[in-house]
Amino acid sequence: MIPQTPASLDRAAPFFVAGHRGLVGSAIWRKLEAAGFGRLIGRSSRELDLRDRAAVSAFFAEAKPRYVVLAAAKVGGILANSSYPVDFLSENLRIQVNVLDSALEHGVERLLFLGSSCIYPKLAPQPIKEEYLLTGHLESTNDAYAIAKIAGILQIQAVRRQYGLPWISAMPTNLYGPGDNFSPQGSHVLPALIRRFDEARRRGAESVTNWGTGSPRREFLHVDDMASACLHLLENYDGSDQVNVGTGEDSTIREIAGIVAEAVGYDGRIEWDTTKPDGTPRKLLDVTKLRQSGWEPTIGLRDGIASTVQWYREHVNSVRT
Numbered sequence: 001m002i003p004q005t006p007a008s009l010d011r012a013a014p015f016f017v018a019g020h021r022g023l024v025g026s027a028i029w030r031k032l033e034a035a036g037f038g039r040l041i042g043r044s045s046r047e048l049d050l051r052d053r054a055a056v057s058a059f060f061a062e063a064k065p066r067y068v069v070l071a072a073a074k075v076g077g078i079l080a081n082s083s084y085p086v087d088f089l090s091e092n093l094r095i096q097v098n099v100l101d102s103a104l105e106h107g108v109e110r111l112l113f114l115g116s117s118c119i120y121p122k123l124a125p126q127p128i129k130e131e132y133l134l135t136g137h138l139e140s141t142n143d144a145y146a147i148a149k150i151a152g153i154l155q156i157q158a159v160r161r162q163y164g165l166p167w168i169s170a171m172p173t174n175l176y177g178p179g180d181n182f183s184p185q186g187s188h189v190l191p192a193l194i195r196r197f198d199e200a201r202r203r204g205a206e207s208v209t210n211w212g213t214g215s216p217r218r219e220f221l222h223v224d225d226m227a228s229a230c231l232h233l234l235e236n237y238d239g240s241d242q243v244n245v246g247t248g249e250d251s252t253i254r255e256i257a258g259i260v261a262e263a264v265g266y267d268g269r270i271e272w273d274t275t276k277p278d279g280t281p282r283k284l285l286d287v288t289k290l291r292q293s294g295w296e297p298t299i300g301l302r303d304g305i306a307s308t309v310q311w312y313r314e315h316v317n318s319v320r321t
């Protein structure tokens with residue numbers, strides 16, 4: 001059974017989207033705007049550093065949001081995560097604790113905390129069910145980030161137990177779409193492939209070499225679908241377990257590379273450097289709970305990648321690099 005709340009959110013209430021300029025936060029902002037929310041509140045990290053406890057408390061006292069989505073975090077790919085574990089642990093813990101404490105102190109009614117699928121054990125059975133949380137060792141390359149996110153889930157559960165508030169957590173799979181990070185150092189696999197193939201096409205390169213064998217399987221969800229799932233959960237889910245958000249389908253990295261190459265119009269060779277590591281062979285979320293709550297994704301992978309390539313080209317001079 002899916003615990004449900006009948007309460008739809010008040011479109012006139014002040015609603016704080018923490019991290020509203022990021023990949024996820026900007027998609028949630030667009031979704032909320034389209035759904036008729038008229039008092040959205042966003043602050044860039046320059047305007048409000050969420051690591052600053054006093055500043056966060058003062059902001060909540062003044063803005064008095066009734067609803068919050070916490071999509072602000074220090075986020076990065078495998079290289080950034082394994083190089084700067086202190087930053088990923090400490091900054092994310094501080095951001096979360098400050099926002100969740102202030103939200104509690106200032107009476108936020110509904111709150112959605114966003115984590116990621118890296119919270120699950122490295123060797124979890126596939127597809128990964130919510131109940132596998134804390135049943136095994138984490139992937140060591142991003143364990144610091146994962147522990148911070150697990151602490152966030154536990155803080156949400158603790159608030160529910162101690163104060164009875166209907167706050168919830170969602171764990172998205174790999175996301176992609178407009179607003180993504182395309183930097184060679186900090187990006188995830190799909191934006192990295194888009195950038196690499198698009199640059200190869202522009203240079204007229206005869207071949208593109210990717211890391212590994214291309215055989216690992218990964219799941220990807222368009223960020224606009226993710227945003228729609230977030231609003232759906234806020235209005236329809238009231239349980240203490242985190243909810244997986246994904247498509248429930250995966251593809252090999254080789255297949256993804258082929259779709260990206262086609263979408264950017266690259267027609268050279270695609271090669272694989274098999275001396276480089278592959279990572280986990282498969283990572284797929286079990287999305288039964290989300291589906292049972294009445295939500296399905298609507299953006300197919302080919303269409304989603306094609307529109308993301310278009311967005312990347314339109315913003316190539318202003319994307320995060």
Ligand SMILES: NC(=O)c1ccc[n+]([C@@H]2O[C@H](COP(=O)([O-])OP(=O)(O)OC[C@H]3O[C@@H](n4cnc5c(N)ncnc54)[C@H](OP(=O)(O)O)[C@@H]3O)[C@@H](O)[C@H]2O)c1
Nearest residue numbers: 019021022023024044045049050072073075116172174175
């Ligand atoms: N991307 C994915 O594939 C993916 C998958 C699963 C889960 N998620 C989760 O979704 C959430 C957001 O990820 P994302 O991909 O949207 O990341 P992102 O594009 O890097 O955006 C992160 C946002 O957090 C804000 N931020 C970071 N540090 C801050 C600070 N100290 N004070 C205030 N704001 C700060 C940034 O604000 P400024 O832009 O103003 O600096 C930025 O808008 C994370 O919790 C992540 O775990 C992402």
